[in-house]
Amino acid sequence: MDAQEIIARRVAQELQPGNLVNLGIGIPTLVANYVPPDLKVFFQSENGLIGTGPIPEQGLSHPLLTDAGGRPISALPGAATFDSAMSFGLIRGGHVDVTVLGGLQVDAHGHLANWMIPGKMVPGMGGAMDLVSGAKRVIVAMQHAAKGKSKIVKQCNLPLTSARPVNLVVTDMAVIGFPDGKATLIETASGVSVGEVLAVTEAELAIPDRVPEMQI
């Protein structure tokens, strides 16, 4: 199983029946592939849709039905469309149960940086700041390290997405939570030891007595 699949499968386990869920671009998008259809999760696309369905077959896409990246999608039976003010009212107003976002850095207190690298990458924050400020639960889905450098850092040196800490970080090596505002190792990936996680994690991690392996 590759790193992205490990992350997506583990995040999918966090979704509860009836949840309204917003998935960000990249690894988060893959989460939908591992959610059992009978779970009846509603996926929101922030460009104005609840009830996002899979990419349509070649030749069946509709030019006026796309995801937030402009790619063709389908709408499931029972879907609803709305304008952008309502879409972000749903997000900021606490009506979205879970958002899953990519990350550049998460720090020891759960602060997320995921929208710019000054001088290098300034694409704009899109909906990320509203999602972190407003969703009931924020899950970050990202690789544990990039180019050998830990993405779980003591303190973010990239601009923050929100002052509000995230709830959970799922990487290809570990699940990290923030009980009492302190980064804590919740699970390790299959075959990965606690020591191996610590060796590639810059932030200090609290280690409970028992750290189970991910069951995916």
Add this chain to the structure above:
Amino acid sequence: MRAVSVEEAVAMIPPGASVMVGGFMGVGTPERLLDEVVRQKKTDLSIISNDAATPGKGVGKLFDAALVSRLTATHIGLNPKAQQQMLAKQVAVDLIPQGTFAERIRAGGCGLGGVLTPTGVGTLVAEGKRQIEVDGKPFLLETALRAQFALVHAFLADYLGNLSYALTARNFNPVMAMAADTVIVTAEHIVPVGVIAPDHVVTPAPLVDYLITNPNG
């Protein structure tokens, strides 16, 4: 509402105008109006649009033709030309959170001075803005956004100017149709009055100033 040709409508937009453009990554964008803006070479535009789409599509066409001097948007990462023009300081870009973008425009159209939002508190977005506490929670004061023109794309427009939208092509069009001095609309289909049921009208006719006529009758 007056029905006009696309040439006549765009001729009303002076160089240097502030222009809101509906659409999200080019979906729900009035392409015919933008093509004509390019043809008439309207320069020095202040564009207010969710994104810069991609080269050759939607608002991206305005960057291809280097007609934009100022852009207020939420995300331009998928248009390398807009990024280059920003980095070369040919275009002054104001990037704001998408929910804040929607609410500032909504406020502009609803007679509000602005909105209080938790989004951006404690981030770069808060710089230079007033922070106001309500019931012990911090909010940013985000001021209303309006423009001289709104270019809107609907799915259906009737002969009076009532509008309805389709699927994810609705996005920012209804809020922008409230927030500009002059509202110019293209529609996929122009239909007789009554075809859009009252319950399905999203933008009521009095908000629309000009409806672009079909090119072939």
